[in-house]
Amino acid sequence: MASLAAASESNAQRAEKALAIWGTLGRHLPEDLDQREIWWRDRYTQLRILGYLLRPRYSPEWVPSWKTSKKDWTDCEDGKRLEFGQIIDATRISDGRVVTLKQVKRTDHPYEAEIGLYFSSEPLTSQPANHCVSIYDVLSLNGDDDTALLVMPLLRLYTNPNFDTIGEGVECFRQLFEGLQFMHQHHVAHRDCMNRNIMLDPINLYPHSFHPVETMLNKDCSGSAKHFTRTQRPPKYYFIDFGLSRRYDPSNTNPRDVPIWGGDKEVPEFQNSNEPCNPFATDVFYIGNAIRKDFILKKRGFEFMKPLVADMIQADPAERPNMNEVVSRFAVIRRELNGRKLRTRPVDTDEDLFDRIARTTSHWKRRIVFVARGVSATPDPPAT
Template sequence: MLSALSKRGADKKARQVAESEQIEAAVARLERDTFREASEVTPETLGNGELWWHNHYQWLKDHGYLLRPRYTPDWVPSWKTNKKSWHTCEDGEVAWRDHILDATRVADGAFVTLKIVKTSIHPHEIDVGQYFSSEPLASNPANHCVPVYEVLRPPDDDDRVLLVMPLLILYSSPRFDTIGEVMECLRQLFEGLQFMHLHHVAHRDCMKLNFMMDPTSLYIDPFHPCQPSLKRDYNGSPRHYTRTQRPPKYLLIDFGISRRYDPSDTNPLEDPIWGGDKTVPEFQKSNEPRNPFPTDVYYLGNLIRGDFLRTKAGFEFMEPLVADMVQDDPNKRPTMDEVVSRFDDIRKGLSSWKLRSRVVDKEEGAVSGLFRGAGHWARRVKFIVGGVPAVPAR
């Protein structure tokens, strides 16, 4: 009996090692090929990755999604005829990543994101995405996983699947105005990862680039997906509200190395797979299988440490919690339930004055500080008089 259990354990370990090595090798090849292709792309020519979208333009249109003019079958660079410089033309913008592109949904004009997933590399991404996009989880307000609207399967490639999702923007763009806005952002971040953990899913790569924001409530003008500081048509900067005026929803994305576990497995062990954050203490000197849930806690703590504690003034009140979240020993880190509880206590202890305070860069110049401060105080007085809460709530 013990021999059989031992053999099953060894087989499971072997499968985990093989899967980890396969994923890491595939990702390395993908990064290498993407770098090579990006170096060959010019504004007037489509790279190998862009050509895939170009070649599938009609297929996507038939399924109700329109790509930007650059990817149309008969595309001619607009600067060839309008006598402008290519860098001032929207269709001169090269896609940042070959496997992700924006599109317009024909049915309602909504902007969406199309993501190519290679199932041989990331076999769990579709399952995790659809799990959180299905009822009753989809309508739960604590769910901050990016919704998957549709799954498309190209007819000419059995390994590629396209996920259709909303068009999002980095969580920190535009800049935060008040500490209260940051607190609501962090509340949603903590709540979102707690929700995943409560449903026995570890994200395993919840670093800053995988935490984004739904821009629909915030932006007056559509922004360009590759250059959010410009309007979609490149004609000036997009207008937007502050987060206090129009509280946005924040979302966790990219479930490529996420894992969903059986509820009975209270201590799942996984071989280390490096995500975007390369500083995870338990991965530095050992390849020993680890429970991925405490690693998720580290990722969030390190995100806050890097994006707020080290770069912004006035967030000292978060230091004790963050210090516990980033401890070297994963067994000493709080669970997400504990993080949410402690964060709630921290939030309740902050005064309205503190919450309405401006978010200040530690290296902010005097002139820019004076300019931003004047605008902030004008908004602050207006919000106080109008009874707008110090912490924006959806």
């Protein structure tokens, strides 16, 4: 009896914790949809007609699975709420592919679909240097001329799963610099290319996919999502979210635009001024600061990036290198790194001794196999 009581208490605590995280404690039961979810549920049928099927939770006929099973709702796939209300996953009925639908208000972000489609069209979309997320389709909803739904691939944050080697991080930097250079060469400033807007294509890393909300779990939330390392299955990295992006006249080599805040609030030129500034220089700060925060500050082993990143995040935008210079300087850095360094495991700064021993042991087992098989320390990404 005591063990049953303990189990019941544990489930109750888990439920309370989950509700608190959602910010819905005292307002919603697990089976109650919040206002963001209701918006999608009300368009379930229309989206199905358009060729996209939402998860069971958003069907008008949905019955919570925990009501008819012995499972706790926190363990059920249909107990997972959206993380961001304007974004949802769906299955494309024509081929069964899981995609992402993003709700965009044209009055708020008039250029997002336009810029996304520009980079998703030929001849740009097939160029390897293009690291802008593909827009498969733009859906219009009945009776709502202001809302567009962008259909995109299901992606994953670029830092997840963990980087297994320094070389994997180096290849990531190369692709990000290449991708931002490509945008700038086509006269587009991203204007919000901070770390949350950098993703990777998980299709090779996660051959059996993962749950789109609980990304550490498999699709039905019955266990962990199994994955390869980036060395085994090299991913391609992408920039997303062109809501603040702008395309400039090619003849204007030094455009000026009023500051517009993105997700990174550390941009020096935005702090005490509303004076127009060069958005391309701000992009250089964004990507440099992302590498500083996600690698230099969090992991040991990427100290070789400090001089370049320090220049990219200088307070004076005019003193920052442009992306052509960043790509050139990084190519020199990359050539100077030997195979031993590239195969080294980056160590998280908050890693405890037990984790370090366990991760180092498994890392060395993989490393020996990769060296024996002649696997490159900086594997090339898959062809577009």
